[in-house]
Amino acid sequence: GGGSSSGGGGGSSSRRSSSSSGPSASASLPSYVVRGTWIFSQDGNWKFTDSNGTGYVNLWAAVYNPYANTAAGQSAFDWFRFDGAGNMVAGWFQDSDGSRYYLNSASDGTRGRMLTGWAWIADETGVQKCYYFNPVSDGYRGRMVTNAVIDGYTINANGEWTVDGVVQTR
Secondary structure (H helix, E strand, O other), rough: OOOOOOOOOOOOOOOEEOOOOOOOHHHOOOOOEEEEEEEEEEOOOEEEOOOOEEEEOOEEEEEEEEOOHHHOOOOOOOEEEEOOOEEEEOOEEEOOOOEEOOOOOOOOOOEEOOOOEEEEEEEOOOOOEEEEEEEOOOOOOOEEEOOEEEEOOEEOOOOEEEEEOEEEEE
């Protein structure tokens, strides 16, 4: 598995593209990370085309993110998910095997990146619940964990952190 969603910039209404090939883009990135061009389309979605001209559709990919602020600790690449129309996915995503993932929905330069580890995520009413997403690159990276105890914290069947059966919110 990997991440999907946006090339980062998000939120802009104008058409933007960025080539991610070049000397700085290739420095110290793992060989599986793809480079290419992110395009913010007129319909408000991010799309990605690799350096061979292939548009990414219905797949996960580790992609160089030219919008990330590496000086602020953001990763130069992340896993992103692209839907059947080639749009980067943001927010909740359920894979064909039923696994659930969360792809950053904030327009902070890393929109669409796969979340891993503990994360507070707001529901449609703004109430935040804490979830845990597999941080290990074992074929299930980013998958939401359910019915488990992680770091001494209990996670219910919905993936929510609970204390004595009560979902914790903020």
